[in-house]
Amino acid sequence: MLNRAVNYVKAHRLPFFIVFAVLVLAFPIIIPSNFVRGIAVRTVLYMLFASSLNLINGYCGHFSIGHAGFMCIGCYTAGLLATKAGLGFWLIVPISGIVTSLFGLLVFLPTNRLSGMYLSIVTLGFAEIVRIIVLNWTSLTNGPLGVKGIPSIKLFGLKLTSTTEYYYVILFLLVLSLFCMYRILHSRVGRAWMSIRENPDAACSLGVELAKYKAINFVVGAFFCGVAGCFMAFYYRYIDTTMFTIDESFNVLSMVIVGGMGTLVGPILGAFVINLITETFRFASEYRMLLYGILIILTMWIRPQGIAGASNSVLATKRMAKRVQSAAKAKRSEA
Amino acid sequence: MYFVEQLINGLSQGAIYALMAIGFTLIAGEVGLVSFTYGDTVMLGAFSAYWACSLFAENFLLTVLFTILVSSLMSIVLHAVCMAQFLDAPKHISMICTIGFGIILKNAVQLIAGYEVKAMPELLGRSYFELGGIRIGYVKLYIVAIVIVLCAILSFLLNRTKTGVRLRAVSQDRKAASLIGIDVQRTTRLGNLIGCMIGGLAGLLYAIYYGSILPTMGGAISMKAMSASVLGGLCNIPVAAFAGLLLGIFENFSIALFPQGYRDLISFLFLILVLVFKPHGFEFRFKKHSRKEAEHA
Amino acid sequence: MYILESRKVSKHFGGLKAVDQVDMQVEKGEIFGIIGPNGAGKTTFFNLCAGTYPVTSGEILFNGANTTNKPPHEMARLGLARTFQNIKLFDYMTVEENIAVGFHIHTRTNVFDAVLHTRRYKNDEALIRERTAEILEFVGLTPYAKVKASNLSYGIQRKVEIARALVLKPSLLLLDEPAAGMNPSETQELLTFVRKLNADGYTIVVIEHDMKFIMNLCDRILVLNYGKKICEGTPEVVKNNAAVAEAYFGKGLAVNGGNADA
Incomplete structure (x- = not known):
């Protein structure tokens, strides 16, 4: 039944998109509650984080589970540059992106020869290393006290103060990033990435330099994460390492997976759904995480390719395993 | 003497880590x-030990x-x-499931036991002996002894029993094992069971230590x-x-x-260094899924 | 100068000698075959020439230059294309996209070009569009352009793989068991197709088990058994070679030099 709903939407893409775009743009005007607007800002921010992770995990065959490491770098770079060097938001955005992408390169280097599980474990290790170093390098980062007093965003000399204004900024960043991602994915670079994901041997035999393009993939994904991290620092005005734990990595990862890895719209949906659920159940805050865990497991059981994922994609093959097993069972019982 | 003290601490802590590594x-x-x-x-093992202490008066x-x-x-x-359905599916599906399961476990325990640190009673006693001016708790030696015994039992199980043969067969080549009639579902369930039991016991020792x-x-x-x-x-x-x-x-x-805060860093750095120089670790056994070379010999 | 030459090339996997001191020379413009019983090391040998595996000892020369142990993507740039025994298409990409990847070495669009849609991007994409349409026409696959590769029939998949390799504009084409799983009429089609490619200037080295196919197609043949070269020459020479017959049929039947028909 869910399948039919998804297929209906896919068949009527344009009208859905227009309605969606209008809702998104008019959102702060329609909903007067500042609390809800705050949730919206956070949700859109997560959409950008999830999209950046999706770029790494969904298109090049990597499976990074340590995204919080990149988030931490992006955030802290922005926070420190803002408080210690007094630079403005719009200047820091690209700097944050570049610094984080350098870290992306750093993370890639030892993972080049690794596959699958090992690569994932290393990404997790890296995220923790980053967090611990940032936590303990008190002279630079203020250690457990975090970075506070990050100024607000200035646009044409005017300080942005309301949640609505921040909403439009992050929306702008998201749309711009998605636009760039779309263009990259539909070019020689994107095709090289996907060829590596589908069949690295064949890709290599066709002249695709595996190491180079895997590295580029990490670098670009990390760049967009850095951009998002910069916004995060300027929105929350205060950051510390407790925001970048393993749980946070898993949080963003689950948004990508639940929404559909390997599609541009997947992480958007995933971030939306997960934030919707965690916010709706805020009143039952103790049970919130329990529900979250159950949601993840349910998604893997019912629709492992995620909401937006294609039913015939490699991610949906859980069902194949089930059919094979029941066939084997039938054979055993008649033997 | 400080060296000896740290060495003994290291051995007991290491024994616990070894146990965890074995189960994993x-x-x-x-x-x-x-x-x-x-x-x-x-x-969960640590907490069950904690609850058992109050239930059974520290027996x-x-x-x-x-x-x-x-x-x-639990296993x-x-x-x-998380595992039964996904044995042949892409690995990340079950990985996400275990992540979800872990979150549920953690929060369930938090709901039952609260968020604060719990003090574990000293099950193995508080006695110690003196050696060259430092006190060494017998607890540490007991822990090492228990781990050694558990390893011996496991080794016997894996190497000298039929069940062990089945376990090893499935871990080396699942398809071949199923072709000769081994029930893969049951065996993986058993393997998971033993691994989790070991993990639980490691938790118990961890809590005591x-x-x-x-x-x-x-x-x-x-x-x-x-x-x-x-x-x-x-x-x-063994490795x-x-x-x-x-x-x-x-x-x-x-x-x-x-400095204190950097201690946990050690294991992660250790991890990454190992993987940089030995991408597959020290495999002394041919593992079907990790060599592509001998595919088309 | 030979287009492809191997000098005493060996590949050992631990104690197993998969390829043992094999010498081979392929002349430019010929169709060269490699045959041998299963497990003789043919695909391993291909992999050594193409750079997929590093050699244990020996040298590989491509167009006179030493290319031993060069990685596959460099070999592709030098003009060596290959197909695989079990077809390696990009399953969830369409036929067009599969072929587009083949243009990787002929284009230079990078991330910035992609984002900004610079002239280089536009030129590259136009080139790919044109040439993809051409090659699909050439192999007769135009109706399948937008079909996902995993949805294609086996024979069509093979063709797509070969088309993809051709896009590299290689001087040498290595085909690994291209006729595997094909019925006689498909095999005949493939034979004609390979001959056409050869007439167009591609040097071709092909591994096959189908004897009729090999004997009718190749100018010269190399026979491997247990990783060693046991015969090299024209189809006539190979047909009448006792060692070859023994490798395929065992000692008992090698009475009249054996009949090489499958």
């Missing part, structure tokens, strides 16, 4: 899946039995939810078990155990070298 490797090799819920398995034997019981039940649920437990202790433990296991290529149990031991010793000695 067993599950990873057996089921073919890396379980991100392992740290929470250990945590060591009953505590052990209770821990084993709870871990076993059966874990297998049914450190004296305090937290529901959130699972995360760091997962990483340590993984680091040690990776050295053995995620499938070699993983040895790595766990080394990790414990190294961590204790590093207190002298590194």
Whole structure:
């Protein structure tokens, strides 16, 4: 039944998109509650984080589970540059992106020869290393006290103060990033990435330099994460390492997976759904995480390719395993 | 003398890590899946020990039995939810499931036991002996002894029994094992069971050694078990155990070298260094899925 | 100068000698075959020439230059294309996209070009569009352009793989068991197709088990058994070679030099 709903939407893409775009743009005007607007800002921010992770995990065959490491770098770079060097938001955005992408390169280097599980474990290790170093390098980062007093965003000399204004900024960043991602994915670079994901041997035999393009993939994904991290620092005005734990990595990862890895719209949906659920159940805050865990497991059981994922994609093959097993069972019982 | 003290601390801590690494490797090799819920398995073991202490008035034997019981039940649920369906599916599906399961475990324990640190009663007594001016608790020696006994039992099970043969067959080549009539589902369930029981017992020892437990202790433990296991290529149990031991010793000695906060860093750096130089760890056994070379010989 | 030459090339996997001191020379413009019983090391040998595996000892020369141990993507740039025994298409990409990847070495669009849609991007994409349409026409696959590769029939998949390799504009084409799983009429089609490619200037080295195919197609043949070269020469020479017959049929039947028909 869910399948039919998804297929209906896919068949009527344009009208859905227009309605969606209008809702998104008019959102702060329609909903007067500042609390809800705050949730919206956070949700859109997560959409950008999830999209950046999706770029790494969904298109090049990597499976990074340590995204919080990149988030931490992006955030802290922005926070420190803002408080210690007094630079403005719009200047820091690209700097944050570049610094984080350098870290992306750093993370890639030892993972080049690794596959699958090992690569994932290393990404997790890296995220923790980053967090611990940032936590303990008190002279630079203020250690457990975090970075506070990050100024607000200035646009044409005017300080942005309301949640609505921040909403439009992050929306702008998201749309711009998605636009760039779309263009990259539909070019020689994107095709090289996907060829590596589908069949690295064949890709290599066709002249695709595996190491180079895997590295580029990490670098670009990390760049967009850095951009998002910069916004995060300027929105929350205060950051510390407790925001970048393993749980946070898993949080963003689950948004990508639940929404559909390997599609541009997947992480958007995933971030939306997960934030919707965690916010709706805020009143039952103790049970919130329990529900979250159950949601993840349910998604893997019912629709492992995620909401937006294609039913015939490699991610949906859980069902194949089930059919094979029941066939084997039938054979055993008649033997 | 400080050296000896740290060495003994390192050995006991290392013994616990070794046990965790063994359990983790067993599950990873057996089921073919890396379980991100392992740290929470250990945590559950620690908490069951804690609850057993109040239930059974600190009777060591009953505590052990209770821990084993709870871990076993958990492992059966874990297998049914996260592993049974996904043995042949892309690996990340079950990985996400174990992540979800771990979150549920952690929060369930938090709901039951609260968020604060819990002090663990001293089950193995407080007696110590003196050696060259320093006090060495007998607890530390008991822990090492218990781990050695458990390793011996496991080794016997894996190498000298029919069940062990089945376990090893499935971990080496699942398809071939099923072709000769081994029930893969049952065997992976058993492997998971043993691995989780070991994890639970490791949790028990962990609680005794450190004296305090937290529901959130699972995360760091997962990483340590993984680091040690990776050295053995995620499938070699003796190497993983040895790595766990080394990790414990190294961590204790590093207190002298590194500031307090950086200690956990050691295991992660260790992990990454190993993988940089030995991408598959020290595999002494041909593992079907990790060599592409001999594919078309 | 030979287009492809191997000098005493060996590949050991631990104790197993998969390829043992094999010498081979392929002349430019010929169709060269490699045959041998299963497990003789043919695909391993291909992999050594193409750079997929590093050699244990020996040298590989491509167009006179030493290319031993060069990685596959460099070999592709030098003009060596290959197909695989079990077809390696990009399953969830369409036929067009599969072929577009083949243009990787002929284009230079990078991330910035992609984002900004610079002239280089536009030129590259136009080139790919044109040439993809051409090659699909050439192999007769135009109706399948937008079909996902995993949805294609086996024979069509093979063609797509070869088309993809041709896009590299290689001077040498290595085909690994291209006729595997094909019925006689498909095999005949393939034979004609390979001959056409050869007439167009591609040097071709082909591994095959189908004897009729090899004997009718190749100018010269190399026979491997247990990793060693046991015969090299024209189809006539190979047909009448006792060692070859023994490799395929065992000692008992090698009475009249054996009949090489499958």
